[in-house]
Amino acid sequence: MAISLKNQAAIAGVGMTELSKNSGVSELSLAAQCIKAACDDAGIAPSEIDGLVSYTLDSTDEIEVARAVGAGDLTFFSRINYGGGAAVGTILQAVMAVATGQANTVVCWRAMNGRSGQRMGQGVSASISSSDLIHWSWYMAYGMLTPGSWIAMIANKYMHKYGVTREDLGRVAISQRNYAQSNPRAFGYGKPLTMDAYLNSKMIAEPLCLYDFCQETDGGCAILITSAERARDLKQKPAIIRGVTQASTQGQEQMTSYYRSELVSLPEMELAARRVYAMAGLGPDDIDAACLYDAFTSEIIMQLESFGFCGEGEGKDMVRDGALDSDGRLPNNTHGGLLSEAYIHGMNNIAEGVRLIRGESTGQPEKRIEHVLVSSGVGVPTGALILGD
């Protein structure tokens, strides 16, 4: 008999370090700081932590983190692959651990000197050390060495097929930059963006320009998960995990799933959508706000279709209607997102989902937020999460 994970666990604490372009400290320090902050937020002592989950890309070992924060004995530790695709996957690990009694207090974290240290935008050429060397061989030799180059190939095809314009991408960038104006943590805070500035910014990988790209950031973000029952007795209003899933589909590559027949949708995100809605017993009409993964603006428009908020090719119409704005159908990335708050590999988007459920976002919409959808990295094996109040 399968165990349903619906309503079994909750996010009881979130913690973030200062966000910067040069932290001046180690990634281990960032990890320890955000995990301690998540414990403080939940009102739990770090010594109660018995589970730790992170990304395979994270440089800090669980045992280093455990010693640094004074965690207790660990009975569950795990890692998820595929860059930002890991974000929600870490939560799934924690929920399964809690629901099956493997651990009681699990912290998921991502800590990175993503600007002053290894930058994602600098390409794979220098330091490929993973087992997918051969995979990258098809792209490296032809100069496709950066996430922007890989995503642009899909974005261009999608935009051509459905008549999506640069202005549509600009609308996404501006909507999220607008949210950043009320978020002092955000890189974009105090730096509003106009359509003129967007359209005249530096072209990087056509059709994507500078403002279509997320930030590169030094910082850490941690999410503390425990049972829903226990979370109700803790310090914060719990964000109940209604549904959570990972998803990878046929023909999946890491960023370069170029050999599927059509390149104008996100099959892995559609699978994540079907599964997360089914687990939660909810559909797109039940989702009040979202934190869709936004390493690139084009990904937001495509995900509106993957998650059924509109039909095929209609993502651009939702954006033109202002759906992503505070008074729109689906306020999205109300903290500014990876584009305008910071790039903590999607962990900071999960943190914002929790704030929306608590009613504590700096970009909190006026309407009641009952359910928030959060997604993981786009173009990679990914996942989706629905938080409820």
Add this chain to the structure above:
Amino acid sequence: MSDSPRNKPPQGHDNSWWWAMANEGKLGIQRCLGCQTLRHPPRPMCGDCHSLEWDAVEATGKGTICSFTVLHHPQFPGFDYPLITILVDLEEGTRVTSQLLQCDPADVKFGMAVEMHMHEDADGFKLPMFKPAQAK
């Protein structure tokens, strides 16, 4: 072409034969010997019939542009910018990534007919690239 050589693709059991064919001037496509299915990128096992046996056929080099991007930044040694990278639907039915030569970036079009041109770097490294197909 830029003087500094491009980064060489990592090679191993599953892909070095493709680069060896390129070195002989050929664009290769892996063919399953169990069910004759062509596949690219190469894999050690056929996902359809699970045969480990395969050989390679030489593509005609004719195809059309499935998608493309023009890269401006960041710029890496060994490449000239703006750099047109393309996905080509080969007439054999498989798809390959490559570069488009002899074309103004403003003139690249979806569905455009292209043909293979075996490019050779100054250091002798060969790799299949494409150029616009000659008008008949």
